[in-house]
Amino acid sequence: xxxxxxxxxxxxxKSVSELLSIKQQHPDTLLWAGGTALMRQQNIHPxxxxxxxxxxxxxxxxxxxxxxxxxxxGACVPIKKILNVxxxxxxxxxxxxxxxxxxxxxxxRATLGGNLCCRSRRLNTYSVLxxxxxxxxxxxxxxxxxxxxxxxxxxxxxxxxQDNEVVTRIRIPLNxxxxxxxxxxxxxxxxxxxxxxxxLLMETxxxxxxxxxxxxxxxxxxxxxxxDFESYLTEKKLKLRPKEIDNxxxxxxxxxxxxxxxxxxxxxxxxxxxxxxxxxxxxxxxFTE
Amino acid sequence: MKINxxxxxxxxxxxxPSETRLSDILKDNAxxxxxxxACNKGECRSCTILFNGDAAASCLIPAFEARSSEIVTLxxxxxxxxxxxxxxxxxxxxxxxxxxxxxxxxLTIYSIxxxxxxxxxxxxxxxxxxxxxxxxxxxxxxxxxxxTALYRRRKRFGRK
Ligand SMILES: Cc1cc2nc3c(=O)[nH]c(=O)nc-3n(C[C@H](O)[C@H](O)[C@H](O)COP(=O)(O)OP(=O)(O)OC[C@H]3O[C@@H](n4cnc5c(N)ncnc54)[C@H](O)[C@@H]3O)c2cc1C
Ligand code: FES
Ligand code: FES
Numbered sequence: 088x089x090x091x092x093x094x095x096x097x098x099x100x101k102s103v104s105e106l107l108s109i110k111q112q113h114p115d116t117l118l119w120a121g122g123t124a125l126m127r128q129q130n131i132h133p134x135x136x137x138x139x140x141x142x143x144x145x146x147x148x149x150x151x152x153x154x155x156x157x158x159x160x161g162a163c164v165p166i167k168k169i170l171n172v173x174x175x176x177x178x179x180x181x182x183x184x185x186x187x188x189x190x191x192x193x194x195x196r197a198t199l200g201g202n203l204c205c206r207s208r209r210l211n212t213y214s215v216l217x218x219x220x221x222x223x224x225x226x227x228x229x230x231x232x233x234x235x236x237x238x239x240x241x242x243x244x245x246x247x248x249q250d251n252e253v254v255t256r257i258r259i260p261l262n263x264x265x266x267x268x269x270x271x272x273x274x275x276x277x278x279x280x281x282x283x284x285x286x287l288l289m290e291t292x293x294x295x296x297x298x299x300x301x302x303x304x305x306x307x308x309x310x311x312x313x314x315d316f317e318s319y320l321t322e323k324k325l326k327l328r329p330k331e332i333d334n335x336x337x338x339x340x341x342x343x344x345x346x347x348x349x350x351x352x353x354x355x356x357x358x359x360x361x362x363x364x365x366x367x368x369x370x371x372x373x374f375t376e
Numbered sequence: 377m378k379i380n381x382x383x384x385x386x387x388x389x390x391x392x393p394s395e396t397r398l399s400d401i402l403k404d405n406a407x408x409x410x411x412x413x414a415c416n417k418g419e420c421r422s423c424t425i426l427f428n429g430d431a432a433a434s435c436l437i438p439a440f441e442a443r444s445s446e447i448v449t450l451x452x453x454x455x456x457x458x459x460x461x462x463x464x465x466x467x468x469x470x471x472x473x474x475x476x477x478x479x480x481x482x483l484t485i486y487s488i489x490x491x492x493x494x495x496x497x498x499x500x501x502x503x504x505x506x507x508x509x510x511x512x513x514x515x516x517x518x519x520x521x522x523x524t525a526l527y528r529r530r531k532r533f534g535r536k
Binding site: 095097099119122123126127139141143167186189190191192193195196 | 377394397417418421424427430431432433435436437438440441443484487488502503504505506
């Protein structure tokens, strides 16, 4: 541990057990992964007034593991390293979401854990990983629990990570979605009223949509998803008829109105995106079955 | 806080508050001329260095993260063959870079070439995403990267 002139402590644990015991004794410390989100907002010096735990020296948090059913990524694996995982292993939409986070000289240090645990905003990978049913391992001294990413934050943005807890692993089921799409526009930190991301996962079988998941993200402390929209499209035959496209759009419009988090510009972008991809779906031979 | 790191192969000790940006330490304490700080937000690239081998924005690295690290700035990199290959490619395209972006541009090109032997346009555009230099056309940068990749392949693998 090093002490600063200001009296602030900087802890540099070398193992998860050391980290958890420091966090137990000093729950009010700030976890420092790649520091790219924290430093970007560094004019918010308050976060710097805390003691800091540096995570970069803990090798256990930098491991990637793959089984037949899932991909497991340590919370402190740099995004650059995740992108080096083979194309056939890393789900396409997740790889697009990771690639959309800043240029490579930032992704060399930025981590997946830091992207998911940013308190002020749900960032690029959040919505796509929710659609993929990702779960997180959250640990504290002597205890560990797995939590669905969809339960990490409440709708109002309050997180369920206690002060003495740390996210250690992210587990992503490897389901076969035969259509995956992710795109993000705008900067979620500096252009919050225009920035937006769209994540889409779809499974089709013999010309029918058997499952679809769609979320709008990068819009603040929540995402927009419509179960009505998704269930309306399920079992529909490809190509969709114009009337079906209109109905689907109406379902999503309702969800956007209920959540009241999108600006009118973001709503407009969302409608255009939905229209675009539902029309693209007419050419369903684009997608493998 | 006392920190120690290797800078262009030399050991450096600095006494500084733990939150000081590495870019400020390099400019103010180590008197490195190639590191500038135009935005302090990781956007402009004028503070780019090689940090433990990877290109990184030094304005986003606080002093405590720099402990025991290995840092190479343009001053150190300019002694390498890779630097001369990149400069040759710039000369062939008739382009000069201003002081503010020389370090960022050259070290970014180097980091692309370290990752991809034959980078494609998408990979180059990705690395230069968000670049705010209004004077050097990205097409020229693409040419420079491709030319340098060719020189490196010729040298390393005897390929044309
Ligand atoms: C120029 C630039 C552009 C950017 N553009 C984008 C963008 O387009 N989209 C985007 O999503 N992000 C963007 N970012 C932000 C940032 O780079 C990423 O979100 C990154 O993934 C954050 O990871 P990190 O490791 O740097 O997080 P850090 O900054 O270290 O931490 C972020 C937060 O997570 C907490 N935290 C970190 N690890 C853990 C853990 N294991 N357990 C619990 N809490 C933890 C920290 O305490 C902190 O509150 C950008 C950054 C820069 C500099
Ligand atoms: S000062 Fe602009 S990227 Fe660091
Ligand atoms: S060459 Fe430096 S800003 Fe364009």
